[in-house]
Amino acid sequence: MIDPEEPLEVQVARQARIIDALVRRANRQHEVGGTAYGAFQSAIALQAQVWAKTRDLERTTDALRHARDDSERMRKNLADALAALDGGVALFTGGLLEVCNDIFQRLLPDISERLRPGLEVGACLAAMAESDHLVTVEGSFDAALAQARRGRAGASVVSLVIELTGDRWYQINLQRTSDENLVLLLTEMTGIVRRNRSEKESLIDRQADYLQAVFENMTSGVCTFSPVGEVMMYNQQFRQLLGLPYTILQKGVELERMLDYVAQHGLITEAAEHDIAHWLDRLERQGRLRRRLRHASGRMLDLHAHRLPDGGVLLELKDVTLESRATVMLENRVIERTAELTRANAQLRLQFEEKARVEEELRLAKERAEAAVSSKTRFLAAASHDLLQPINAAKLLIATLLDAVTDTRFAPTVERLEGSFTSIEQLLHSLLDISRLESTDSALTASELCLGTLMRSVWEDQTPLAQRKGVRLEVVPSMVFVRSDPIYLLRSIQNLVVNALQYTPEGGRVLVGCRRRGGRVELQVWDTGIGIGRKDQKRIFEEFARADNVPLGSGMGLGLSIVDRTCRQLGHQVRVRSKPGSGSVFSIEMEMVEGRLAEPEERCERSPPAAYEMEHIVLLVENDVDVLYAFSQKLEQWGASVLAARSIDEALEHVRDIGMPPDIILADYQLDGGETGDVAIAEIRRACSAHVPAIMITANRGDRLMKQGAAEGFSVLAKPVQLARLRSLIEWKVRWQAPAD
Template identity: 80%
Template sequence: MIDPEEPLEQQVARQAKIIDALMRRANRQHEVGSSAYGAFQSAIALQAQVWAKTRDLERTTDELRHARDDSERMRKNLADALSAMDGGVALFTGGRLEVGNDIFLRLLPDISARLQRGLSVEDCFAAMSESRHLVTVEGNFDVALAQARRSRVGASVVSLVFELAGDRWYQINLQRTSSENLVLLLTEITAIVRRNRSEKETLIDAQADYLQAVFENMTSGVCTFSPEGAVMMYNQQFRQLLGLPYTMLQKGTELQRLLDFVARHEIITEAGALEIAQWLDRLERQGRLRRRVRHATGRMLDLHAHRLPDGGVLLELKDVTLETRATEMLENRVAERTAELTRANAQLREQFVEMARVEDELRLAKERAEAAVSSKTRFLAAASHDLLQPINAAKLLIATLRDSAAETRFAPMVERLDGSFASIEQLLHSLLDISRLESADRALTPSDVCLGTLMRSVWEDQTPLAQRKGVQLDVVPSMVFVRSDPVYLLRSIQNLMVNAIQYTPAGGRVLVGCRRRGDRVELQVWDTGVGISRKDQKRIFEEFARAENVPLGSGVGLGLSIVDRTCRHLGHKVRVRSKPGSGSVFSIEMEIAAGRPPGAQEGCDRTPVEDYEMSHIVLLIENDPDVLFAFTGKLEQWGASVLAAGSTAEALRHVRDMGMPPDIILADYQLDDGDTGDRAIAAVRALSGVRVPAIMITADRSNELLKTGAREGFSVLTKPVQLSRLRPLIEWKIRWQAPEEAAAE
């Protein structure tokens, strides 16, 4: 009934309950039975059990008393041991103060009464921080306690160093003895701190003596001033260079007094009171000053002044008299030699006067010729926007008319009109390309370009032309990166592919692909066309040159000339292999971009784009009324709801009236009154609070605009716009790019 493993207090309590139950049982006569002998026998047995339990109870009580005596004795011994230690010691059990020695309890007399058993370690530290005997603490009590509790058991953490009144210093060490117990150790480090302080002062004095010895042995004169402007250190060289009396240059002399003495006695010839004031002002503003001055004795001195980190000033004087005299001597000799050369030049000038006159006439003639060419080039380059605007409007109107006239008797006429206009467009592009390549300020910017992307773009543009001619157009894109200009390389590939389709009869084939040549790649365009004779192969890259076997009306001969000029500027090699009646192979050899592995291969299929209804809200921003009308009609023919605007302000009014952002923005770059399309896109996005997909349609072909589009998140299409590329680009921007950008944001 009694577990010997239980504490003594519980065993005694259980024995008391058993004895009480036995006594009650002895008093109940009805439970013993009706026999007197049985009752007597039961009483005798009960009495024996009571005596046995009483003896057990007395023994347990003695053991409990001995255990309490041992505990008190151990506590007293622990207190005596802690009192015998040199430093202060306190033991916290379960975060409460268990015991502490006299050094700990009396270290701060004004809080000794609060350091009682059971005080939490947080309250103990709070009381210590409030003591008036505490001067400074290097650290934080709360941070030290948290660091000690996170440390492993048995690890000692040097947490705090504090100063008490009377220049006494102590260090607190915290150590975990178990998961719940913490020991605080106080160690007096007053002697160590005072010794370190004395050693530091001694070291500073030694360094001062060493620094003074260095000053005295310097060839330059040096003087330092405190932030208040008093002399701190100087060497005799400084006094001797300036010629100052001993009474004037002493430790503690004011800088202003020294400068007044120099100005009053004209020790430095140029240094009047006004000049010295300007020196001080520049030193105050710039933190340094450098001047070459002349001493009253005739010596030349270099004056250097610097602001020190503490706000003081360092002055340095250096005697440069010999250097100055050598410089003056050298300058005189140079002047003499210059005079001799001047006389010789005068003689030579007289001999070449006639030659100069002839050269001037030749130069003027050359300048007039170059001015005429440059004027033509600048005119074409500057007029590109104005030329392409009506071309773009007409192309949009023809596309709208072709779709409207389909299956009518006007369809063949519209088809011929479209073909004629395509020839005009191609010719205009060729003229503009030539003008840009000839322009003195052209800016070809080679970069890493993926060939596969350009080849696929040209394939998408020229597939309708090949289908109309009945020519099979196959492209095997190579996703290798090359060093080239993306705009002009795209035009070169387009010209080669257009020529191949144009001179290949119906039923023929055009194949475009690439071959690796070591660290270079060769883009090749194969065709089964009419071919070129060897004689014509030497001149087909000239302007307006065509082979003899090509039919009339098949171009003006500018495409290959543009390809040749572009490749020469970019460092590419153009080659041709051909035989009359067997087709031709044109190739462009380029350098592969280093460190750019090929991307994933993309195929070019011949599946036409699905003709679907475009149910989007399109915000169209275009300042040219004709282009705006034509573009609006074409987009509405595709099924789009068009908000036509001629400026940024009108576009913002449409968005405010609609109360929601459009699905996509189509904007021209050059608007009226200095307005631009990129600003219009940014304004619409800011007003709606949505990163609306956007496409810039412009005649500007500069790389700066492409970089701006990549940075601001809009695509760039050049005028006249290719509708076969515009429609899928609109769908891609709305259906795919916009969700991706929203998720990224």
């Protein structure tokens, strides 16, 4: 019935109520029992219970008395501890004042009677704010209390600084010690404030002395005025420069009085009195003023006036007499120099007119030269077809003748004849290449191309030459994509390989391959030839230049020049490494095209495939009779059935006669009567109602026809035709591009 965990006061009260209830019960039983024995028995039982409860009550009363003694002793110890502190302390429990020390209670005498236990913390701070002894508060009591209550217990400290009467200063710190307790600490800081104030005043005095010393040692005159226009600080230089008496320039003298004195006594000779009167107005409107003045003594002064942040005025005077004189001298010299320059300008104008006349003559000469170069280029381009036509016919006839005289006494003669025409062909190609590279209106066209395709084409073209010389030619195609001109890059690789084959003795070796270097690829041509000396390695890239160890009759020295010019225009780098007697390495370094994956590399075979009968119907369209005859002879020698035509109409007539599409079309580009090979291919395909494989043979070396061929599905071969490439290309196109049935 009694919880031992409850406070002692509650336990005592509960026991008293139990005793009263037992007594009342005993009285009722006595009244109802009716017998003396029952009453006696009840009285004895009740007496035992009363004695037991009385003992419990006495023990509880003793425990309560000890607890009160401990509480009083703890409170006295806390009060002694608070009284021993140097500052004022007030402890609030549950937002109510629990205890405070004497320093806190006597701090504000007019509210000390209100500082009693149970006072709410907000009411305590409000009473402090209403005290007559409080002068100022840096902050707000309410805001500080709200911030302290929001802060984390045991960590957040909110500080206020208050000023009391008698120049006393205290700092109030509010801190939560738990969720329900708040402590106010008062720390006196009067000594610190007074000491800081004294140091500040001393520092200000020292700064004023320092500022005055700076003013006195300045080369310019300085004077400051208060917001009401009275002199505050000045230096002697200001007085001396302006020539003011001591009575006019003193601390407290008004600015207007000083300006009136200057105007009345004519200290500024070139400034009218009304101008001086408007100085202040302009200074008020613009905030600054600048004037160059002539003093009565003859000195030149620069006046600078500025508004200070507090509304005052700063005047600064500088003696610029020497500067002014130097300016006058400089202006005189400028006038003299201007006259000289005017005369020189007239002479230069005459020279310029003469120069313009000469430049015009040079421009006209340059235009004539460019016109001559363009005319030469156009002539070579137009004549290339006529020049290459007989060479092409001769090469075809010589190839046919060579096959016919094999194993006869005429074979060496025909071979020498073939070599001569090959040299003529290479020389003509070199001249055409140089003409185009030097042309002002013809630039190389770069496009994305597979390097391995060009390398394999060079291998196919140069393998017969290598076999005749007894040199082993090996090519390892690198199937990476680069950006270059397909025609001229092919010509450059061919020139390097031809040079390597030409200067490599019988039994030697020429290797063509690539090395990748980061984002670039380097095409290299290795040979085991005669090599090149160090002094000749730069000279060999010039026109008609050859190394000293090259035998006479080995060429005109144009191939490497074409390679160098081509690579410079395409942004490629050409290098050579060589040693006499140990061979050479020529290389062309190019950037690879990003995003284009290289195809698997396949090494070229050591020898071309064996010849076999070409059992195809070939429709040959060629306007030149000699070339038509030579082509027909060679194709028939390969085993082909040739339908020779000199025009589109003849070709269409052959198609109608045989009643079926030919296996392949070979067409020259330039035909008679304005007809062209691309039109011939299109008309024949239309007449056959089939996409007949076709090869365009032309002397046109531009890339426009190659792009057209790629779009319309025909291949392009340049004249003079390489027979090995022609035969393999015919076989490939007939096999893979034959017309559908």
